[in-house]
Amino acid sequence: MSTTRPPTRPQVDPLRSGAPITYPPDVHGLNAFDLDRNLQRLLAHRVPAFLARHRTRLSAFGAWVGGPLDHQAAYSDRHARPVVEAYAPTGEVRGRVIVNPAYESCHQDAYRYGVIGLAHDENEPDGHLVSFVMGYLLSYADIAIHCPVTMTGAVAHVLAHIAPAAVRAKYLPALIRMDGRTISAGTWATERHGGSDVGASATEARPDGPAWRLRGLKWFASNAGGGLALATARPAGAPPGGRGLGCYLVPQMLPDGTRNSYWVRRLKDKLGTRALPTGEIELDDAWALEVAAPPEGLKAMMEALEYSRIHNAMAACAVQRRAFLEAVCWATHRIAFGHAIASYPMVRDVLLDLATEQEAGLALACEAALAFAAAGRDPTARPWLRTVTALAKDRTAEAGVRAATRAIEVIGGNGYTEDWPTARLLRDAMVLPVWEGPPNIQALELLRVTTGKVRGDSAFLSRIEDIVEALPPALDDLAASLRPALDDCRAALAYLRRRPEDGPRHGRRLVEMMADTLCAALLAEEAAADLDAGDGRKALIARRYVRARFDGRLPITSDADPAQAAFAQIIG
Numbered sequence: 001m002s003t004t005r006p007p008t009r010p011q012v013d014p015l016r017s018g019a020p021i022t023y024p025p026d027v028h029g030l031n032a033f034d035l036d037r038n039l040q041r042l043l044a045h046r047v048p049a050f051l052a053r054h055r056t057r058l059s060a061f062g063a064w065v066g067g068p069l070d071h072q073a074a075y076s077d078r079h080a081r082p083v084v085e086a087y088a089p090t091g092e093v094r095g096r097v098i099v100n101p102a103y104e105s106c107h108q109d110a111y112r113y114g115v116i117g118l119a120h121d122e123n124e125p126d127g128h129l130v131s132f133v134m135g136y137l138l139s140y141a142d143i144a145i146h147c148p149v150t151m152t153g154a155v156a157h158v159l160a161h162i163a164p165a166a167v168r169a170k171y172l173p174a175l176i177r178m179d180g181r182t183i184s185a186g187t188w189a190t191e192r193h194g195g196s197d198v199g200a201s202a203t204e205a206r207p208d209g210p211a212w213r214l215r216g217l218k219w220f221a222s223n224a225g226g227g228l229a230l231a232t233a234r235p236a237g238a239p240p241g242g243r244g245l246g247c248y249l250v251p252q253m254l255p256d257g258t259r260n261s262y263w264v265r266r267l268k269d270k271l272g273t274r275a276l277p278t279g280e281i282e283l284d285d286a287w288a289l290e291v292a293a294p295p296e297g298l299k300a301m302m303e304a305l306e307y308s309r310i311h312n313a314m315a316a317c318a319v320q321r322r323a324f325l326e327a328v329c330w331a332t333h334r335i336a337f338g339h340a341i342a343s344y345p346m347v348r349d350v351l352l353d354l355a356t357e358q359e360a361g362l363a364l365a366c367e368a369a370l371a372f373a374a375a376g377r378d379p380t381a382r383p384w385l386r387t388v389t390a391l392a393k394d395r396t397a398e399a400g401v402r403a404a405t406r407a408i409e410v411i412g413g414n415g416y417t418e419d420w421p422t423a424r425l426l427r428d429a430m431v432l433p434v435w436e437g438p439p440n441i442q443a444l445e446l447l448r449v450t451t452g453k454v455r456g457d458s459a460f461l462s463r464i465e466d467i468v469e470a471l472p473p474a475l476d477d478l479a480a481s482l483r484p485a486l487d488d489c490r491a492a493l494a495y496l497r498r499r500p501e502d503g504p505r506h507g508r509r510l511v512e513m514m515a516d517t518l519c520a521a522l523l524a525e526e527a528a529a530d531l532d533a534g535d536g537r538k539a540l541i542a543r544r545y546v547r548a549r550f551d552g553r554l555p556i557t558s559d560a561d562p563a564q565a566a567f568a569q570i571i572g
Contacts, residue, residue, distance in 0.1 A: 021572030025333040027325045027421065028070055032140045033062025036321065038359050041538075042366055043133070045529045050126055058133065061113050065137045068109075070421075072102045073142035076275035077424050082225070084264050084279065095263025097225030097277045107145055110138060111182035116153045120160060120176045128376070132314050132369040136362075139315035140322050143428045144276035147435075148184050148223035150311040154304035155185035155230050159249070162300045163291045167249060171228060183227035187304050188218040188250070188281055196441050198232060198298060199242030203283060205233035212248055213285040214262075224264050224279030227252045230291065231283070232301050238294045246297035248288035262286040272427030306389055309436045310372055313365035313392040316400035319429045320358035323400075323407035326422050327351060328571060330411045341410075345564060350410055351571055352563050354403055356544045361396040363522035364515070368392040384463070386449040387456035388518070394442040395515040397432040404429040443507030446514070450493055451500045457493040460514060461486070467521040471528055475539060478524045481546045485517045516549045540566050 080100035203216025238244035292300035331342035449456035523542035
């Protein structure tokens with residue numbers, strides 16, 4: 001792996017939002033971190049010492065993402081997808097997954113940079129946040145690499161915090177090493193009959209001395225060729241439903257060096273993330289070690305999924321960021337009717353909307369990432385973690401699909417072809433609402449943490465109240481919009497706490513209401529911090545977001561649009 005940074009274009013001061021950006025005609029080759037000044041400003045506000053500690057590392061990572069990783073992503077998607085070697089030359093069932101060398105090399109390079117290892121470095125106070133930020137940058141170029149990295153991190157998290165000490169000591173080091181020989185991992189929960197209903201698992205577990213043997217079929221297993229996996233299974237005599245599930249660690253290779261007794265039946269022929277091997281796993285008395293016995297097994301798997309949902313949110317924000325860059329680079333250089341199309345008001349509206357939604361989503365995803373770190377230090381922060389994770393996963397995933405669609409609309413026919421990155425971007429984005437629980441599952445999770453024993457509702461209301469009360473007079477208009485939105489959320493949450501049986505009918509609307517309010521509040525909080533530094537750009541973004549989300553259909557009048565008037569300041 002080379003960490004030499006190629007020349008980046010354009011050069012900007014990321015902490016001066018008014019610094020001019022001259023967008024090139026081609027996104028490929030841009031440094032994904034250096035050019036993302038909104039990300040850097042957000043990190044500087046929320047964790048003031050973060051950039052001083054990690055800018056150099058993230059800049060090198062961003063150069064690699066925008067260059068070699070981006071090139072590999074296009075190549076693997078179109079020309080070198082994974083395959084299954086079904087049988088050994090001697091005729092035995094093998095089910096071995098083969099990926100192309102460029103994909104495997106980039107996969108290992110991500111670990112070399114520390115995307116998972118830093119999160120488990122006891123001398124690294126920002127480890128998990130660095131991991132989430134690196135995940136965001138990965139999906140700017142390649143969700144098909146970010147996905148296995150995410151699952152490797154999820155399994156490492158469970159081993160570090162839940163697994164028995166002997167299991168942790170034996171297998172965790174292989175997941176967090178940074179020397180180019182990292183073992184990647186997967187999470188095997190989905191079964192053919194169950195989907196999101198993990199508690200319906202039919203995979204059987206039987207004891208075999210100090211270990212276990214698993215038999216069953218896992219239906220949608222991403223990173224199917226990984227060296228380790230967490231799997232749910234039900235021991236004989238365990239009760240039905242989630243309380244009867246255990247969680248087990250399944251290695252690809254047994255302690256004696258032979259292959260474990262499971263095989264990949266086939267790889268899924270997917271709409272997107274085509275370079276990522278996603279398969280059906282046949283467990284044929286596969287050897288496994290217990291990570292958590294019933295009734296704690298499902299809880300252990302949900303810990304992994306919660307971690308992955310934050311990475312999913314970061315990935316969706318990265319899709320939005322890439323969609324914006326593809327659109328703005330094209331619009332800046334595409335001449336139609338005598339002018340660059342970026343000069344036309346309707347195109348500018350699309351670009352402004354892309355930027356606004358992306359910055360709102362990133363604020364929400366980073367809130368979840370910071371909550372994850374906080375909950376690791378203080379378990380009383382878990383209600384907020386679960387609440388904001390459900391909101392972030394749902395809101396950003398849908399926004400990622402919309403952004404990829406808008407980018408194709410701006411570019412036109414070229415953007416619809418596989419010669420352009422936007423076609424793959426849209427195909428890959430389509431998985432984000434599905435991975436780690438579709439919208440209804442996120443709504444059910446939100447209902448659990450806001451209307452039951454967990455008091456996520458109190459954490460949510462307190463967070464918004466604190467933001468609104470701290471806004472300066474210059475943002476009184478935002479405070480005036482946020483207060484009734486907060487009152488609506490308070491009333492809805494109080495009603496559903498009194499009548500939780502109505503939750504399933506209103507769950508999706510509750511997610512929308514709370515996500516709108518939290519995104520607006522987080523943008524306002526950022527705007528206040530920027531105003532202190534004499535920068536009004538984020539206030540324009542926050543006001544545009546509030547107008548779109550809270551003010552309903554905007555009238556057609558002669559009034560000037562503040563964002564259109566400040567287009568160059570907002571977009572660059």
